[in-house]
Each structure stands twice: as structure tokens, then as C-alpha cells.
Amino acid sequence: MNVVFNRSCHPKMSELADASVDMIFTDPPYFQYRAQNVKGLKNHKDVVTEFEFDGFQSEKKYLSFLEDILKEAYRVAKPGASGYLFCADDFVSYLNRIIEAAGFKVRKVIHWHKTNPFPAISSRKMYANSMELLIHFSKGSPATWNHKPVNEMHNYRNTAVTKSDIENLIEKYRGEDKIGQLLELMKDALRDGTVDNLIENSICMGKERTKHKTQKPLKVCVPFIEISSNPDDVILDPFMGAGSTAIAALQTGRNFVGYEIDAGYCEFIQKRFDDFLSKNPDFQGEKPVIRV
Numbered sequence: 255m256n257v258v259f260n261r262s263c264h265p266k267m268s269e270l271a272d273a274s275v276d277m278i279f280t281d282p283p284y285f286q287y288r289a290q291n292v293k294g295l296k297n298h299k300d301v302v303t304e305f306e307f308d309g310f311q312s313e314k315k316y317l318s319f320l321e322d323i324l325k326e327a328y329r330v331a332k333p334g335a336s337g338y339l340f341c342a343d344d345f346v347s348y349l350n351r352i353i354e355a356a357g358f359k360v361r362k363v364i365h366w367h368k369t370n371p372f373p374a375i376s377s378r379k380m381y382a383n384s385m386e387l388l389i390h391f392s393k394g395s396p397a398t399w400n401h402k403p404v405n406e407m408h409n410y411r412n413t414a415v416t417k418s419d420i421e422n423l424i425e426k427y428r429g430e431d432k433i434g435q436l437l438e439l440m441k442d443a444l445r446d447g448t449v450d451n452l453i454e455n456s457i458c459m460g461k462e463r464t465k466h467k468t469q470k471p472l473k474v475c476v477p478f479i480e481i482s483s484n485p486d487d488v489i490l491d492p493f494m495g496a497g498s499t500a501i502a503a504l505q506t507g508r509n510f511v512g513y514e515i516d517a518g519y520c521e522f523i524q525k526r527f528d529d530f531l532s533k534n535p536d537f538q539g540e541k542p543v544i545r546v
């Protein structure tokens with residue numbers, strides 16, 4: 255436990271026992287090599303993301319690779335485990351299908367609103383890319399749901415639906431069985447506040463940021479880990495990158511197991527482990543390590 259293997263997750267994950275992880279939290283390569291199509295743009299190197307770890311030869315190979323990983327993830331997940339998978343908007347429906355084909359149930363697509371996206375270049379006549387998606391899925395019904403009120407995830411508290419909004423709707427639909435029952439349930443849910451499929455946060459900035467180009471901010475990882483796992487649980491991430499899942503797990507008293515194919519990125523992870531341990535001298539858990 256608390257290991258990142260500097261190896262490809264495929265087939266190294268086959269060493270994990272069946273039903274041995276409580277949650278999956280991962281951010282695989284996005285297959286952005288298609289960005290080469292915009293090479294005609296002046297200064298395109300400055301504005302287009304071409305990640306060396308994204309080098310799949312075709313969309314088919316990319317999707318078939320992820321299918322293999324998801325099947326393995328299903329095998330090692332405990333019944334009731336939740337999974338979260340970051341993805342780009344253009345692949346979300348394919349990935350939903352692959353996730354379901356592996357045996358999981360897709361529950362919701364969550365939108366991360368990046369409050370400081372890279373600006374769009376007006377000559378391209380395109381909107382800035384300020385959204386990234388996170389698919390929530392589960393093996394059966396989720397075993398863990400540590401509810402979080404919506405205002406902890408973003409700042410739209412004042413526009414969220416209120417109890418009186420629901421009561422007005424109940425009045426309007428009185429006598430219409432199904433919708434009436436649903437609204438009664440919603441009224442109950444409002445006691446605790448709702449948690450919805452939007453999180454707002456900047457892209458990874460400041461001291462937290464390593465040189466990994468697609469590092470996810472801890473503030474976007476931690477809430478989902480807290481909602482869908484409990485202290486001492488084991489979280490799997492087959493694509494550790496700069497180790498954000500591992501650090502989020504350590505910060506919240508969870509354990510992790512993961513893989514990162516690139517030795518240079520593993521050095522970033524090691525440094526983050528060292529920083530974590532020096533800032534948390536009383537850490538009681540298993541010491542985090544990198545292994546080959």
C-alpha cells in the first residue's frame with residue numbers, strides 16, 4: 255500500500271488481487287495528438303497541448319487501451335466501489351460506453367469549471383476551454399456517500415433551488431403521482447443541501463504545481479475522494495502523473511496504489527511525498543514510496 259510503481263499499469267495492475275480497492279480516481283491520457291492538425295497556426299507550439307504521453311496511433315487503439323484498463327479496474331474494485339475518470343468533452347460518450355462495457359454503472363458526468371482557463375486566440379474563432387469532465391461510475395450501488403453541501407464545491411449557493419421553490423412545484427403538480435413523489439423526495443434532500451455535478455476551481459497553480467503539464471489541483475481531487483471513500487480505504491490510480499491522487503489520499507487519511515510510466519514524473523511524485531512527510535511529521539500511515 256501507498257506505492258506508485260514506475261511501470262505501465264498495463265499489465266502491472268494484473269498483480270492486484272480481485273476486489274482489493276475501495277475507489278478508483280484517475281486521469282488517463284486524453285488522446286490530444288489530434289492537436290497536430292492545427293500546426294498551420296503561427297506559434298502553435300505555444301498554444302496547443304501536445305503531450306508526449308498521448309502518443310496513441312489511432313483513436314481505436316486509444317479506446318481499446320482504456321477498455322483493457324477499465325476491465326482490470328472492475329476486477330480489482332470492491333463491490334460498491336466508486337470510480338472517477340477525467341476526460342475531454344469529445345470522448346465522454348465513448349468512455350461512458352467503455353465504462354459500462356467493463357461492468358460499471360455510469361452515474362453522472364461532473365463538470366469542472368476552470369476559473370482561469372488558457373485564453374482562446376480570437377483568430378481561431380473558438381471559445382476558451384474552461385470545462386473539463388469527470389465521469390463518476392460505480393461497481394453496483396455505491397457503498398460510500400459522504401454527503402457534501404453544494405456550496406463546498408462551488409459558489410452558486412444563492413442560485414441553488416430552495417425548499418420553498420420545491421414547495422411551490424409540489425403545489426403546482428399536486429395530484430400527479432410520480433412527479434409529486436419525486437418532489438417530496440427532493441424536499442427531504444434539501445435538509446442536507448444537495449451536491450451537484452459542478453466544481454469550480456482554478457487550474458493547478460503556485461507552489462502546488464510541478465512541471466507536469468496536466469497536473470490536477472488537489473482542490474478538485476479531494477472533495478470526490480472525501481465523498482466516495484472513507485479513512486483507511488485504498489484508492490487506485492493507474493495514471494498517477496505528478497501524483498495528485500496519492501497526495502490527496504495522504505492528506506485525507508486514505509491509502510493508494512498507482513502506476514506512472516514516466517520516470518521523470520515519478521521524481522515529481524517523490525518530491526511531493528518528501529514535502530508531505532516533512533510537513534506532517536506525525537503521519538501515522540504507511541510511508542509512501544516509488545517502486546519499479
Ligand SMILES: C[S@@+](CC[C@H](N)C(=O)[O-])C[C@H]1O[C@@H](n2cnc3c(N)ncnc32)[C@H](O)[C@@H]1O
Binds near residue numbers: 262283492499
Ligand atoms: C493526464 S496525466 C495524469 C495527471 C495526474 N492526474 C496529476 O494530477 O498529476 C496521465 C499520466 O499517465 C501516464 N501514463 C500514460 N500511459 C501510462 C501507462 N500505460 N501506465 C502508467 N502511466 C501511464 C502519463 O505519463 C501521464 O503522466
